[in-house]
Amino acid sequence: MIAENVKKALAEIAGGNPFGEKITLVAATKTRTPDEINEAIAAGVCDIGENKVQEFTQKFDDVHGANRHFIGHLQTNKVKYLIGKTYLIHSLDRFELADELQKRAEKADWTANCLLEVNIGSELSKSGFSLDGVQDAYKKLLAYPNIRIEGLMAMLPLSDDTALLTALCKKMRALFETLREKDGNVEFLSMGMSGDWRLCVENGSNMIRLGTSLFGPRRYPAAENHEG
Numbered sequence: 338m339i340a341e342n343v344k345k346a347l348a349e350i351a352g353g354n355p356f357g358e359k360i361t362l363v364a365a366t367k368t369r370t371p372d373e374i375n376e377a378i379a380a381g382v383c384d385i386g387e388n389k390v391q392e393f394t395q396k397f398d399d400v401h402g403a404n405r406h407f408i409g410h411l412q413t414n415k416v417k418y419l420i421g422k423t424y425l426i427h428s429l430d431r432f433e434l435a436d437e438l439q440k441r442a443e444k445a446d447w448t449a450n451c452l453l454e455v456n457i458g459s460e461l462s463k464s465g466f467s468l469d470g471v472q473d474a475y476k477k478l479l480a481y482p483n484i485r486i487e488g489l490m491a492m493l494p495l496s497d498d499t500a501l502l503t504a505l506c507k508k509m510r511a512l513f514e515t516l517r518e519k520d521g522n523v524e525f526l527s528m529g530m531s532g533d534w535r536l537c538v539e540n541g542s543n544m545i546r547l548g549t550s551l552f553g554p555r556r557y558p559a560a561e562n563h564e565g
């Protein structure tokens with residue numbers, strides 16, 4: 338079933354987005370076993386993303402042959418476990434985190450490739466820079482030699498209001514293009530999950546993070562803390 342879902346998703350994004358860009362599929366693997374993740378990789382997934390450091394670390398050696406992304410909220414005291422291990426961190430959302438990443442990455446002589454997380458819906462429950470604050474944050478982060486900003490990430494609010502979601506995507510796309518014009522490292526706009534990825538791609542996303550639509554419903558153990 339996983340293999341089938343992966344092949345279907347890959348076929349659907351094979352033509353790229355309407356902006357002529359290739360779309361990268363990141364399998365969101367929280368709660369999935371290494372066997373399930375390896376099945377997805379065997380079916381063609383090249384990028385996988387965890388959103389908790391503990392799961393990232395626990396599964397690291399049992400999963401083979403994919404770029405490792407970190408997509409969840411990242412606590413500063415857990416940064417050390419990701420150093421040298423991530424292909425891309427999607428959730429750079431505050432300077433306190435950037436400071437810790439810079440310090441640890443420099444010590445390891447490694448560069449942390451990151452996306453700036455934008456709280457596009459201005460939701461209290463979500464982290465990220467405000468839409469108005471992103472460009473300023475980006476400029477300040479250029480002074481961090483061991484952090485490379487490769488684009489933007491956002492999670493759309495849960496809503497059925499297609500017009501609203503489309504407008505938010507377009508704002509993200511405009512901001513992405515503004516940054517990309519002056520910075521050749523900027524290439525990813527990570528936006529879209531199982532419920533909204535088609536709308537996101539239609540409006541300019543070139544990286545989607547799919548969990549449920551690849552692996553089926555998540556099986557959370559009772560009373561688990563969902564915090565990153």
Ligand SMILES: *Cc1c(COP(=O)(O)O)cnc(C)c1O
Nearest residue numbers: 365388408530531546547548549
């Ligand atoms: C879980 C998760 C996803 C995937 O969510 P689905 O709705 O299962 O596709 C995407 N992005 C982040 C940051 C996640 O934590």
